[in-house]
Structure formats: structure tokens, C-alpha cells
Amino acid sequence: MLKIKKELIGEIKRQGEKGYPYEICGFLLGNADYRTDTRTAVEVYQVENKNRERAVDRFEIDPKDYLKVERYAEEKGMEIIGIYHTHPDHPDRPSQTDLTFAQPDMSYIILSVKNGKASDWSSWILKGSGFVQEKVELI
Numbered sequence: 001m002l003k004i005k006k007e008l009i010g011e012i013k014r015q016g017e018k019g020y021p022y023e024i025c026g027f028l029l030g031n032a033d034y035r036t037d038t039r040t041a042v043e044v045y046q047v048e049n050k051n052r053e054r055a056v057d058r059f060e061i062d063p064k065d066y067l068k069v070e071r072y073a074e075e076k077g078m079e080i081i082g083i084y085h086t087h088p089d090h091p092d093r094p095s096q097t098d099l100t101f102a103q104p105d106m107s108y109i110i111l112s113v114k115n116g117k118a119s120d121w122s123s124w125i126l127k128g129s130g131f132v133q134e135k136v137e138l139i
């Protein structure tokens with residue numbers, strides 16, 4: 001399950017509305033307890049969507065940004081526990097592309113942004129060869 005500070009959801013919604021009609025993306029930072037399969041997010045870190053040709057329905061993270069954020073998290077005693085991105089005018093369900101690039105033990109928050117307004121959101125985790133929706137607790 002994912003535990004996340006309530007204000008971070010507000011922050012992701014603001015970023016998603018600002019970036020509309022393009023997909024925005026970023027990292028969830030915090031700590032993971034692999035024993036109980038619980039990730040706790042205490043900070044979000046937006047990075048640039050590197051996919052310019054299809055930014056309306058694809059996102060791509062620069063490996064350099066990944067390293068930069070990883071270092072930043074480490075310095076603050078945290079780790080990357082997930083990735084968030086938006087689906088402009090599409091439901092908050094993972095796409096085939098999302099599945100292709102998904103890594104295990106990470107929470108994937110997807111926020112649907114409809115007509116520029118933040119709408120439904122959910123968190124997903126890779127189990128076997130597919131995504132399952134995970135329980136979210138606001139803290």
C-alpha cells in the first residue's frame with residue numbers, strides 16, 4: 001500500500017492542471033518497507049517530460065533526472081518510492097506504455113486531468129506481469 005501526505009496529492013493536482021494538455025511527471029520520495037509492502041511518500045519532485053512528440057499521451061524521464069533525484073533523496077535520507085504522471089482527458093488507468101516501463105516495488109500514481117481540471121486519481125503497483133490498483137492512505 002501507499003501512504004502519502006494529503007498535501008502532496010494537492011501538489012500533484014496543481015502540477016497536472018498547470019501542465020495540461022500535456023502529461024506531467026515526477027517522483028514520489030520517502031521510505032519503503034519491503035516486509036509489509038508499504039511505501040510512504042513525504043515529498044514529490046517534478047521532472048520534465050522528455051517526450052516532446054507525444055507529450056499528450058506519453059511521458060519519458062531523462063536518466064540524468066533520475067540520477068539527480070536519486071542523489072537528492074539519498075542526501076535527505078529518503079529513496080524514490082514511486083512515480084506520478086497525468087493522463088490528460090483519459091482515465092486514471094495505466095496504459096500499455098506505462099506497463100512496458102514499470103518497475104517492481106514502486107507506486108505509480110496516475111491522475112486524470114479532464115478539460116484542464118484534476119479529476120480521479122489512483123495508485124498502481126506491478127504484480128507479476130500486470131498492474132493492480134493499490135490501497136492508498138492519506139496521512
Ligand SMILES: [Zn+2]
Nearest residue numbers: 085094095098
Ligand atoms: Zn500513463
